[in-house]
Amino acid sequence: MPLRLFNTLSGKIEEFRPLVDNEVRMYACGPTVYDYGHIGNFRTFVAVDILRRYLRQSGHKLHHVMNITDVDDKIIRNAAQAGVNVHQYTAKYQKAFLEDAAALHIEEPQITRATEHIAQMAEFIARLVEKGLAYKTEDGSYYFRIAKFPGYGKLSKRDFAGMENGARVDVDEYEKDNARDFALWKAPKSGEASWESVIGPGRPGWHIECSVMSMQELGESFDLHAGGEDLIFPHHENEIAQSESLTGKQFAHFWFHARFLLVEGEKMSKSAGNFFTLRDLVLKGHKPSSIRYLLASVPYRHQLNFTFEGLQQAAASVERLRNFRLRLSGNFPDGSSLAMTSLAEQTSKRLRESLDDDLNTAQAQAAIFDMVRAANAAIDEGEIKKDDVPPLLAALDQFDEIFAVLNDDDAEKMQYIAEWANSDGREKDISPALRDIISSAALSDDQVNQRIEQMKAARAAKKYAESDAIRAELTAAAIIIEQTKEGVRWRRK
């Protein structure tokens, strides 16, 4: 069964098929780098990452482009306040964003930056003006004339017919022909960043960068355009207007939007005190894998209630999956069992069906846990054979190619953020929990294995006091020991 996705443009769930062969060209709106990324941002980026990963797993080739908006009003304002130029100001946050995304195992798409495409944007605007689709105002700004694009409102399902200059005309923008006309290019203001261009000095408006960069990289028509739900209007609506009126072709065919999340049941906001960057959470001791798992556990079109209790539950879920994989590395008798082979097959099928169904990640999780429980029970009963392990691992891998939480590099990623906190004046925010997790990275695998050999020897000699002492020592170093029938296993806290 093919992938079915909700398309904001049609308002329906549709079968997703690329325009050309098996190659998907997708563009995702990335961050505006004026601050550290918060978990709301990352909800969207995790959703897009899951889409990206699943498209690939489904056999598609992928050309995935994401922009970084490194110039806008807020950046200009903040940079001015900080007394640095725009590039200096954004460099820090760009770097942080990419690090945070990597901590969450978000695969890095091809990245394009607004400030590297100023000339192309100006040319694009010049072409719009030539066609009478845009106009220049007295101060040197340029606006798009929405009256020239009859399809305006088709994405956000708004009817702008008859909406002439209404009551909400912005007094600062009296020069516009219509209140809805949006800025393509803003004339320079004194002391603000501005660029010379074929259409005069100034800086680009917000929407133009995505039209220019997406078409440059992906062509005038491409498969899929993604972003947070807030971008539907006006950002994506405006991209469609300026792009399609210029090329006469359909811009993106599929529009994918992730819903906003709630934090502790309320809209996240700084004033409500429930505003968290990824780094805030890591400093409190929450693992990136727990955060990713929680963000991924609610299908992208549903409102996700992000809670600290949920974060702990997610951590427990991830741990259970990791324990299971560890358990499969034990020794089992030769042979294979029909039950396990078919369990793995069924699970693989359920995973595909769940994700084909508009990326139903909650159902995919249910499928993998059903398998884990059944396989664990089989291990307890001694019914698992050596040849059952590869198919079970394959199903687990199939799951993890999408969810990406099984490989434990949490301590490493968290250490990175702790180092940042130390150098950024936030060392006081490093929680004991974070210190504890990081400390588990202090011992190397070899060192741990060596101590475990000593522990095993003591145990074999029934010197329990000595064995327990070594275990306690490792526990104190945030290494968790499990002594089982299949041998001694260990993992980092």
Add this chain to the structure above:
RNA sequence: GGCGCGGUACCCAAGUGGUAAGGGAGAGGUCUGCAAAACCUUUAUACGUGAGUUCGAUUCUCACCCGCGCCUCCA
């Protein structure tokens, strides 16, 4: 006000016109030198409230209550 989404057990959360996935937490048990892990049993006469359609609704319709989103650059 306009348009749209949602309200499922202690928490998170799938789902279906025929009587409720999964995870976490709690309780009891099995295993075990102890611990950990794992497994088993158990926790919704019930899916916001009221009415309607139907042989039958949590699932469809309507009303109401509550939460949330967009409607000038917040993912």
